[in-house]
Amino acid sequence: MSSEGMKITLRMWRQKNKSAPGKFVEYKLSGVSEDSSFLEMIDILNEMLVHKGEEPVVFDHDCREGICGMCSMTINGVPHGPERKTTVCQLHMRKFKDGDVITIEPWRSKSFPIIRDLIVDRGAFDRIIQAGGFISARTGGTQDANAILISKPVADYAMDAAACIGCGACVAACKNASAMLFVAAKASQLNSLPQGKPEKDRRVLAMVKQMDAEGFGNCTNFGECQAACPKGITLDHIAQLNRDYLVAGVKKTLGLLK
Amino acid sequence: MNLNSNIPEGPLAQKWQSHKAHIKLVNPANRRKYKVIVIGSGLAGASASATLAELGYNVSCFCYQDSPRRAHSIAAQGGINAAKNYQNDGDSVYRLFYDTIKGGDFRAREANVYRLAEVSGNIIDQMVAQGVPFARDYGGLLDNRSFGGAQVSRTFYARGQTGQQLLLGAYSQMSKQIGLGKIKMHNRHEMLDVVLVKDAEGVPHAKGVIVRNLLTGEVEKHSADAVLICSGGYGNAFYLSTNAQGCSVTAAFRAYKRGAGFANPCYTQIHPTCIPVHGTQQSKLTLMSESLRNDGRVWAPKNKDTAAKIRAKQMKATDVPETDRDYYLERKYPSFGNLAPRDISSRAAKEACDDGRGVAPGSGNGVYLDFAESIGRLGESSIAERYGNLFEMYERITGENAYKTPMMIFPAVHYTMGGLWVDYNLMSNVPGLFVLGEANFSDHGANRLGASALMQGLADGYFVIPYTLGNYLAQVGAGAPALDNPAFAEAEASVKAFNDKIMSVQGDESARDLHIRLGHILWEKCGMARSKESLTQALAEIPALREEFWKRVRVPGDSKDLNIELERAGRVADFLEFAEVMVRDALQREESCGGHFRVEHQYPDGEAKRDDENFAFVGVWEYQGENKAPTLEKEPLKYEEVKFATRSYK
Ligand SMILES: Cc1cc2nc3c(=O)[nH]c(=O)nc-3n(C[C@H](O)[C@H](O)[C@H](O)COP(=O)(O)OP(=O)(O)OC[C@H]3O[C@@H](n4cnc5c(N)ncnc54)[C@H](O)[C@@H]3O)c2cc1C
Numbered sequence: 001m002s003s004e005g006m007k008i009t010l011r012m013w014r015q016k017n018k019s020a021p022g023k024f025v026e027y028k029l030s031g032v033s034e035d036s037s038f039l040e041m042i043d044i045l046n047e048m049l050v051h052k053g054e055e056p057v058v059f060d061h062d063c064r065e066g067i068c069g070m071c072s073m074t075i076n077g078v079p080h081g082p083e084r085k086t087t088v089c090q091l092h093m094r095k096f097k098d099g100d101v102i103t104i105e106p107w108r109s110k111s112f113p114i115i116r117d118l119i120v121d122r123g124a125f126d127r128i129i130q131a132g133g134f135i136s137a138r139t140g141g142t143q144d145a146n147a148i149l150i151s152k153p154v155a156d157y158a159m160d161a162a163a164c165i166g167c168g169a170c171v172a173a174c175k176n177a178s179a180m181l182f183v184a185a186k187a188s189q190l191n192s193l194p195q196g197k198p199e200k201d202r203r204v205l206a207m208v209k210q211m212d213a214e215g216f217g218n219c220t221n222f223g224e225c226q227a228a229c230p231k232g233i234t235l236d237h238i239a240q241l242n243r244d245y246l247v248a249g250v251k252k253t254l255g256l257l258k
Numbered sequence: 259m260n261l262n263s264n265i266p267e268g269p270l271a272q273k274w275q276s277h278k279a280h281i282k283l284v285n286p287a288n289r290r291k292y293k294v295i296v297i298g299s300g301l302a303g304a305s306a307s308a309t310l311a312e313l314g315y316n317v318s319c320f321c322y323q324d325s326p327r328r329a330h331s332i333a334a335q336g337g338i339n340a341a342k343n344y345q346n347d348g349d350s351v352y353r354l355f356y357d358t359i360k361g362g363d364f365r366a367r368e369a370n371v372y373r374l375a376e377v378s379g380n381i382i383d384q385m386v387a388q389g390v391p392f393a394r395d396y397g398g399l400l401d402n403r404s405f406g407g408a409q410v411s412r413t414f415y416a417r418g419q420t421g422q423q424l425l426l427g428a429y430s431q432m433s434k435q436i437g438l439g440k441i442k443m444h445n446r447h448e449m450l451d452v453v454l455v456k457d458a459e460g461v462p463h464a465k466g467v468i469v470r471n472l473l474t475g476e477v478e479k480h481s482a483d484a485v486l487i488c489s490g491g492y493g494n495a496f497y498l499s500t501n502a503q504g505c506s507v508t509a510a511f512r513a514y515k516r517g518a519g520f521a522n523p524c525y526t527q528i529h530p531t532c533i534p535v536h537g538t539q540q541s542k543l544t545l546m547s548e549s550l551r552n553d554g555r556v557w558a559p560k561n562k563d564t565a566a567k568i569r570a571k572q573m574k575a576t577d578v579p580e581t582d583r584d585y586y587l588e589r590k591y592p593s594f595g596n597l598a599p600r601d602i603s604s605r606a607a608k609e610a611c612d613d614g615r616g617v618a619p620g621s622g623n624g625v626y627l628d629f630a631e632s633i634g635r636l637g638e639s640s641i642a643e644r645y646g647n648l649f650e651m652y653e654r655i656t657g658e659n660a661y662k663t664p665m666m667i668f669p670a671v672h673y674t675m676g677g678l679w680v681d682y683n684l685m686s687n688v689p690g691l692f693v694l695g696e697a698n699f700s701d702h703g704a705n706r707l708g709a710s711a712l713m714q715g716l717a718d719g720y721f722v723i724p725y726t727l728g729n730y731l732a733q734v735g736a737g738a739p740a741l742d743n744p745a746f747a748e749a750e751a752s753v754k755a756f757n758d759k760i761m762s763v764q765g766d767e768s769a770r771d772l773h774i775r776l777g778h779i780l781w782e783k784c785g786m787a788r789s790k791e792s793l794t795q796a797l798a799e800i801p802a803l804r805e806e807f808w809k810r811v812r813v814p815g816d817s818k819d820l821n822i823e824l825e826r827a828g829r830v831a832d833f834l835e836f837a838e839v840m841v842r843d844a845l846q847r848e849e850s851c852g853g854h855f856r857v858e859h860q861y862p863d864g865e866a867k868r869d870d871e872n873f874a875f876v877g878v879w880e881y882q883g884e885n886k887a888p889t890l891e892k893e894p895l896k897y898e899e900v901k902f903a904t905r906s907y908k
């Protein structure tokens with residue numbers, strides 16, 4: 001890294017609240033270390049603004065290690081930015097060039113209303129989980145953990161699905177703003193495990209119903225969600241969800257589900 | 259302060275069973291008359307909320323993130339301990355108990371630790387039942403790995419994302435109860451005070467909280483029959499740590515200012531394997547899980563010149579011949595080797611670097627964690643299977659491929675053993691105020707063993723509080739106070755006054771800059787090695803910095819609106835006050851134990867020298883008012899089962 005660091009121009013989305021009109025504001029930064037993370041670069045901007053007495057850019061972030069799913073912004077049109085399988089908090093400035101102009105916006109989806117600047121309301125995801133994204137397991141009174149044998153491939157498959165961090169990049173990337181990848185990941189994890197089988201049908205029906213109620217769009221298999229997913233969740237979970245949903249729907253029609 | 263630990267009578271192994279059999283219960287039909295406030299949705303808060311709601315209590319849970327699923331428990335990588343003895347390698351409840359007491363350098367409470375070990379197995383059963391995809395072998399049985407400070411394999415894991423999977427499990431249980439209306443979840447709310455209301459005898463009980471809605475800036479009052487603080491640790495006092503950006507001491511500290519004792523604040527854990535600091539723009543440090551030490555070997559060059567060449571980038575790690583490598587943990591601690599406990603491993607890394615053998619360019623503060631030998635033995639794919647996501651994370655942050663060249667690591671602030679004082683029932687000295695998870699002080703003494711924090715958070719939330727809270731509630735009876743009780747108005751006014759005071763400064767310095775400066779003071783003077791001299795300096799510098807904060811901090815915007823700088827400034831203000839308590843505690847503790855290493859107290863070979871005669875106590879600090887020195891009270895630690903022994907991992 002040269003001692004001066006990088007010069008970067010930001011085109012940053014600023015919006016006061018849900019109903020106020022938003023716009024891009026340009027900011028110029030210099031001295032950005034290429035070892036800094038993308039969010040540390042925004043910290044530099046915010047420090048500059050605070051020192052001038054201006055309000056900093058509001059963005060969601062917490063763990064800064066790619067696991068809490070809080071960070072969420074679209075960089076040059078790509079949710080979480082250019083590096084594959086990487087959340088924006090793990091993206092580093094060495095992936096950019098000195099002099100770059102970078103456009104930063106919030107997730108865009110009507111189911112994720114903008115709150116301010118780069119933060120949106122992702123409560124819809126929580127409500128989908130509340131509707132059915134769980135296995136009912138009362139505390140205490142469970143059997144010994146090794147009494148349930150789960151073969152390694154099944155455990156691995158469940159873990160692949162369970163890696164979802166609930167960031168919402170899949171929705172932001174999808175031109176229909178579909179939440180299928182998110183819903184499918186959770187359903188796949190729970191439905192594939194023996195512990196999750198008893199509630200399988202109920203679960204998929206309830207989660208999909210809530211997903212639709214939240215106004216997410218339909219999945220038309222473009223696969224942008226998979227490309228944008230920082231945790232590498234794959235489309236086969238969506239296929240699995242579609243199958244599980246079909247089966248549950250048939251059972252329901254036949255009156256086999258109470 | 260009433261520091262009665264309320265440890266039940268009877269032999270250690272029967273205390274918990276007999277306590278559960280004798281404490282009071284709330285009858286199922288009456289539980290819905292009680293309301294419980296839970297601050298935090300990490301493993302401790304989520305498991306407590308879910309279980310209490312399931313039992314029938316009405317729960318209100320608060321977190322500062324936009325969803326309970328994002329609490330920092332999510333970031334735990336390596337695993338969770340449990341005395342299942344699935345590997346048939348000699349583990350038992352007693353061994354886990356003993357390892358934890360010894361790992362904590364004989365500064366934890368025996369009875370609490372025994373209970374923790376006792377319920378540990380249930381945790382794994384519970385989490386599996388919820389669908390947590392722990393690692394399994396081909397036969398379908400659960401797999402285990404080893405963690406520092408233990409000679410058995412008792413750590414359960416889900417790739418390098420154990421905390422995530424456990425938290426999502428607890429979150430799913432909590433979500434079910436939110437859906438059923440038994441938990442009211444308040445995301446993006448920060449607790450800024452607890453409200454104490456006097457009972458008929460004039461004894462103050464915790465009966466509510468004051469929170470700030472972070473989206474609107476509105477200050478709200480909430481009342482309940484009891485308050486549970488599950489707000490995590492205070493490692494961010496050091497500015498740079500492995501904690502999340504929002505982690506703070508605020509919830510615990512505001513409770514302290516209302517009379518709750520703060521125990522052992524000087525016990526901070528510096529984790530040996532983190533990615534070294536890269537420069538001044540850095541906002542956090544990233545942990546490389548301790549599990550890596552199962553297969554990675556820690557070393558520094560034997561020769562200072564070699565280290566100097568590496569720092570100057572004239573030489574690479576892979577160019578250093580075997581004969582010039584000092585695998586110092588294997589050399590100094592042959593029986594535990596690379597799996598020596600954290601405090602010991604961290605100090606050894608510091609020693610190597612202080613000796614001029616550090617390898618990080620610039621600061622020199624770095625040593626190697628080398629996988630070449632295990633890749634040679636097991637193949638790259640086995641290593642990728644075990645730690646792939648950690649290697650990827652390392653590469654994203656540093657740009658280096660750790661399959662080809664060793665990782666560079668250095669210790670970083672990671673965990674805080676200190677916390678609010680609680681008795682055996684997890685209740686603080688303030689009746690009705692319970693503290694769970696990392697926010698309390700109870701189980702890890704002066705040093706926590708790896709994979710034991712997840713265990714503790716879940717033990718507290720799933721298996722302890724449902725009983726002990728019922729015992730309290732049954733005694734006080736149902737009846738959350740009305741919000742027009744003057745105690746609420748007073749607390750609300752004090753929160754507003756505090757925020758207004760911050761807003762009124764309008765100086766020339768950002769809260770972050772002041773926080774960075776506090777971090778430097780603490781790291782240099784109350785970090786891995788502490789001395790009377792350094793601590794005395796810190797005790798002069800911190801109040802000066804605090805004064806500067808109140809003259810110079812600049813917070814733009816409005817307090818009655820979303821304001822991230824006000825949030826930050828409030829947390830920094832608390833850290834600035836709390837840091838002083840931490841330093842005072844480090845100063846009074848004239849011994850070395852666990853994460854607290856006083857340079858005056860060491861053996862000639864550099865090992866920590868404990869003083870059981872004079873310091874086998876919990877140091878509990880009581881707030882005395884603004885700009886007054888807090889006072890220290892002591893809870894003596896009595897060991898009935900184990901004998902004090904010099905901790906040796908050699
Ligand atoms: C990077 C990392 C890796 C780790 N790896 C391991 C491991 O492998 N094994 C292990 O056993 N331990 C590990 N630990 C330690 C362990 O993860 C934590 O100690 C534990 O998860 C803490 O859980 P908790 O529920 O007490 O707190 P947290 O999970 O930190 O949750 C705190 C909660 O409190 C809320 N909160 C805080 N303050 C307020 C406030 N003022 N108002 C409202 N809400 C508030 C937050 O929103 C959050 O919901 C690791 C820790 C870190 C940082």
Ligand code: FES
Pocket residue numbers: 060061062063064065066067068069070071087088089090
């Ligand atoms: S801040 Fe947690 S995933 Fe990015």
